[in-house]
Amino acid sequence: xxxxxxxxxxxxxxxxxxxxxxxxxxxxxxxxxxxxxxxxxxxxxxxxxxxxxxxxxxxxxxxxxxxxxxxxxxxxxxxxxxxxxxxxxxxxxxxxxxxxxxxxxxxxxxxxxxxxxxxxxxxxxxxxxxxxxxxxxxxxxxxxxxxxxx
Numbered sequence: 001x002x003x004x005x006x007x008x009x010x011x012x013x014x015x016x017x018x019x020x021x022x023x024x025x026x027x028x029x030x031x032x033x034x035x036x037x038x039x040x041x042x043x044x045x046x047x048x049x050x051x052x053x054x055x056x057x058x059x060x061x062x063x064x065x066x067x068x069x070x071x072x073x074x075x076x077x078x079x080x081x082x083x084x085x086x087x088x089x090x091x092x093x094x095x096x097x098x099x100x101x102x103x104x105x106x107x108x109x110x111x112x113x114x115x116x117x118x119x120x121x122x123x124x125x126x127x128x129x130x131x132x133x134x135x136x137x138x139x140x141x142x143x144x145x146x147x148x149x150x
Contacts, residue, residue: 029124029139034058036147038117047107053077055117056100057145063126063134064097070126070133072099072142076118082111116148 035058045051057072064070071093078088087105094101107113121144126133 026136029141030137032140032142034119034143034145036117036119036145038115038147038149040115040149045107047110050104050106052102052104053115054100054102055147056098057119057142060097060099061122061124061142062137063130063132064099065132066097068126068130068132069093070130071095071097072119073122074120075101077103078116078118079105080114080116081107082109082113112150114148114150116146118144118146120144 036055037058038053038055040051040053042049042051055075055077061070061072073093075091075094076088077090078086080086089103091101122142124137124140124142126135127138128135
């Protein structure tokens with residue numbers, strides 16, 4: 001009988017170690033550095049020819065997949081023509097779960113065009129109510145980033 005009691009107490013103590021709630025969040029939230037990329041192709045290109053433009057941040061937001069809405073936000077592409085005329089495009093939400101956004105433009109004059117990709121800072125706002133969300137990152141901040149090419 002004493003052996004049974006000792007065994008019961010040993011199992012109870014061991015179980016209390018393994019049955020503790022597990023929390024992996026961190027306080028304060030982390031600042032995650034964003035690295036921007038911008039490619040225009042072909043380069044050089046002639047007047048009236050289409051240029052493919054691809055922009056992205058080094059990786060997707062943690063937990064992003066085809067089945068949820070975890071995405072990068074607020075990409076802006078600003079194109080300055082040789083004569084100084086500025087056009088811009090804005091994507092409130094990047095639909096690609098890998099953080100890649102693409103577009104096209106067609107130069108209408110000879111000279112150098114400047115393309116600038118801007119990404120503002122973004123907080124990880126997804127919680128356990130979002131499928132695939134990695135809640136340990138809720139409250140973390142991705143830094144702003146920009147990339148310019150000619």
